[in-house]
Each structure stands twice: as C-alpha cells, then as structure tokens.
Amino acid sequence: MAKLNAAESIRGLACLAVVFSHLSLSFYPYLHHFSPDDRAHGQWDYFIHHSPFAFWYSGTAAVFVFFVLSGFVLSYAILRHQNVPKKVAEMAIKRYPRLAIPAFFSCILAWLALSYTDINSDLVNGWLQAYATQDVSLQQAAYEGSIGAFLFADSGSNWVLWTMQIELFGSIMLFVLLLMYYYKKPLFYIASVLLPLCGLWDDERFFLGMLSFVIGCYFYLYGKQMKPILAWGLFIAGLYFAGAHNNSHAYHWLYRILGWRTYDYSNFFSGVLIVSSIMLCNQLSDIFDKKPLVYLGKLSFSIYLLHLMLIYLVCIPAFNWFMGMGLNYDLSVLLAVIACLGSVLLASALYSEYVDALSIKVSNALAKWAMRS
Numbered sequence: 001m002a003k004l005n006a007a008e009s010i011r012g013l014a015c016l017a018v019v020f021s022h023l024s025l026s027f028y029p030y031l032h033h034f035s036p037d038d039r040a041h042g043q044w045d046y047f048i049h050h051s052p053f054a055f056w057y058s059g060t061a062a063v064f065v066f067f068v069l070s071g072f073v074l075s076y077a078i079l080r081h082q083n084v085p086k087k088v089a090e091m092a093i094k095r096y097p098r099l100a101i102p103a104f105f106s107c108i109l110a111w112l113a114l115s116y117t118d119i120n121s122d123l124v125n126g127w128l129q130a131y132a133t134q135d136v137s138l139q140q141a142a143y144e145g146s147i148g149a150f151l152f153a154d155s156g157s158n159w160v161l162w163t164m165q166i167e168l169f170g171s172i173m174l175f176v177l178l179l180m181y182y183y184k185k186p187l188f189y190i191a192s193v194l195l196p197l198c199g200l201w202d203d204e205r206f207f208l209g210m211l212s213f214v215i216g217c218y219f220y221l222y223g224k225q226m227k228p229i230l231a232w233g234l235f236i237a238g239l240y241f242a243g244a245h246n247n248s249h250a251y252h253w254l255y256r257i258l259g260w261r262t263y264d265y266s267n268f269f270s271g272v273l274i275v276s277s278i279m280l281c282n283q284l285s286d287i288f289d290k291k292p293l294v295y296l297g298k299l300s301f302s303i304y305l306l307h308l309m310l311i312y313l314v315c316i317p318a319f320n321w322f323m324g325m326g327l328n329y330d331l332s333v334l335l336a337v338i339a340c341l342g343s344v345l346l347a348s349a350l351y352s353e354y355v356d357a358l359s360i361k362v363s364n365a366l367a368k369w370a371m372r373s
Contacts, residue, residue: 004076006278006288007069008297014062015300017242019307019344020158021059026128026311027319027333033247041329046158051252054243055270060263061242063163064271067170071216072279074174079220084182086371088175093370094363095171100146102351103164103357106305107145107157111136113309114157119316120284123323131159132312160304166209169199174213192217205263208268208347215272223280231281238273241266302348302356310347315340 148154244266
C-alpha cells in the first residue's frame with residue numbers, strides 16, 4: 001500500500017512542477033531560457049537557470065514521471081488480478097473515457113474563459129500572452145478534448161493536453177504487452193523493444209514517452225528492492241537531470257555529448273531515476289507516503305487540466321492589480337502566484353469530486369456493460 005500511496009504522492013509533486021514550469025515561463029522565462037531573447041530579471045533567476053537546482057519547475061521531467069508511473073501502476077493493477085486477460089479488456093475499455101471526460105470538460109471551460117473574458121496580458125511574458133490572446137472556437141475545444149488531443153496531440157485550447165496522445169497510446173501498447181507476457185513471455189520481450197521504436201514515426205519525445213511505459217512495466221516485473229544509499233543516489237541524480245536545459249552551465253558537459261537532445265533525454269532519464277528510486281526502496285516509499293501528498297496526487301489530474309486556465313483567469317489579473325498598486329515586479333509575481341495556487345487547489349478539489357469522479361463512474365459502468373455483453 002505504501003508503494004501505491006507513494007506513487008500518488010510522486011504524481012502530485014510532479015504536477016506541481018508542471019504548474020511552476022508554466023508560471024516561470026509566464027513571469028521569469030529566463031529560468032528556462034528557451035528563447036535567445038529571454039533576459040534575466042535579476043541574479044537569482046540567472047543563478048537558478050545555470051545551477052543544478054532547476055528540478056522544481058521541470059514540467060518535462062514531470063510528464064516523464066507520469067508516463068513511467070503509468071507503466072508501473074497499470075502493470076500492478078493488471079498482473080495482480082487472477083484473470084489477466086479479463087482485467088486487460090476491462091481496463092482497455094475504461095482507459096479512453098477515464099482520460100477523455102475530464103480532458104473534454106477542461107477544453108470547454110478553457111473556451112468559456114477565453115471567449116467571455118478580456119484580460120489584459122500586456123505585462124506578462126509572450127508565452128502566456130500567446131495563450132491569453134488566442135481565438136478558440138467551441139468546435140475546436142470539443143474536437144481537441146475528445147479526439148484531437150488523443151490521436152494527434154492537438155491541444156490549442158488547453159496546451160497541456162499534448163501528453164494525452166502518449167498516455168492513451170502508451171496504455172494501449174502496455175495492454176498488448178501484458179497480454180503477451182501472460183500468454184507468451186518471449187514474444188513480450190521482443191515486442192517490448194520493438195513497439196516503443198514504432199514511436200519514432202512521430203518524434204523522439206513520443207518514442208521516449210512510449211519507452212517510459214515499458215520501463216515502468218519492467219520496474220514492476222523485475223525491480224528489486226534497493227538499499228537506501230543506492231536509492232538516494234538515484235533520486236538525487238534524477239533531480240539533477242530534471243533541471244537540465246541545453247544552455248545551462250551546470251549541464252554543459254552533457255550538452256557536449258548529447259547536443260540539442262540534452263533537454264529531452266535528461267528529463268526522460270530523470271523520470272526513470274525518480275520513479276525507480278522511490279518505488280523500489282521502502283525507505284523512500286515511506287517518506288512519500290504522507291496524507292497531504294497522497295491527497296495532492298488524487299487532485300493531480302484535475303490540477304494538470306485546469307491550472308493553465310486559472311493562470312489566465314486568476315494570476316494575470318492579480319498580477320496586474322498588484323503592479324497597479326505600485327508593488328515591484330517580484331513581489332507582485334509572488335502574491336499573484338500565491339493567489340493562483342490557492343485557486344488551482346480549490347478548483348481542482350471541486351473538479352476532482354465532480355468531473356474526475358464522473359469519468360470513473362462512466363468508465364466503470366461502460367466496462368461492466370461491455371464485459372457483460
């Protein structure tokens with residue numbers, strides 16, 4: 001039980017990293033320095049960007065954590081069942097509605113927010129301005145929330161939904177692999193190598209996401225209990241890799257090896273190392289098995305889906321207001337971020353209770369009906 005609770009906690013903390021990633025892009029873009037035009041606001045963001053301590057706002061590492069965890073947890077749920085083929089069929093039926101119902105309503109809410117408000121985004125960074133000033137139609141929002149994000153990673157109405165394609169295809173691939181494992185293990189080993197490679201038809205990030213599912217599955221199947229000293233070493237290494245940026249001084253040695261792939265591959269390695277160190281070490285699992293963190297994990301999908309809209313609806317107006325009061329930039333950002341985080345947690349608690357819970361009920365009912373037919 002501690003391992004599953006720890007998995008929830010990791011997911012919750014990773015989701016916060018996604019939120020901080022988007023907040024940093026909105027107000028302190030030099031923390032990422034994706035664009036050569038980005039300029040540091042002061043010594044602190046320059047220092048953090050070039051330091052090995054940028055893991056706390058690494059949204060890309062966080063999504064790889066999600067993918068590895070999905071591979072681990074789905075394997076756990078299926079292979080512990082007495083009737084593996086039946087459990088695979090049941091979970092395959094559930095998977096799309098479980099993901100799509102919350103994603104769909106998040107796109108509709110984003111459309112409402114962008115269409116029926118006119119919030120001045122002149123004072124924030126161009127990344128957030130682009131989100132705040134875009135035109136989104138109801139048709140686009142409905143399409144992306146139900147089909148586009150899942151099949152083609154189309155996510156104009158809610159930019160975070162690009163991960164839904166990997167989450168859905170990775171889950172389907174894993175279901176196939178687990179059936180192979182049950183019926184014919186040699187075929188499982190071959191397919192677990194070849195199927196992720198098929199992801200290269202899209203791009204390397206898609207391939208790495210699919211590979212993350214397989215690695216999570218292998219952790220469940222063959223992972224051995226680690227000694228705490230090894231697990232802590234891997235965990236710290238995972239945090240280090242999570243902070244990678246191609247032009248960061250702390251990763252210059254790695255950039256000389258990987259070149260422009262440094263960012264994606266380092267974040268991929270980070271997800272693998274963080275999940276393995278916690279899930280395969282009882283000491284670390286126990287540390288993360290804390291009720292507030294587990295509850296945060298319960299809210300994580302809702303936080304992930306809603307936070308960008310709430311940055312627009314709450315954080316920008318709050319920032320504008322504080323700046324209008326004459327407060328300096330850094331203090332205005334801090335107070336606006338605090339207000340935004342509070343709104344995200346509150347809205348996510350409601351969304352989890354009503355929309356996320358609805359998706360679970362609908363997917364369970366659909367699976368029950370289909371399995372009975």
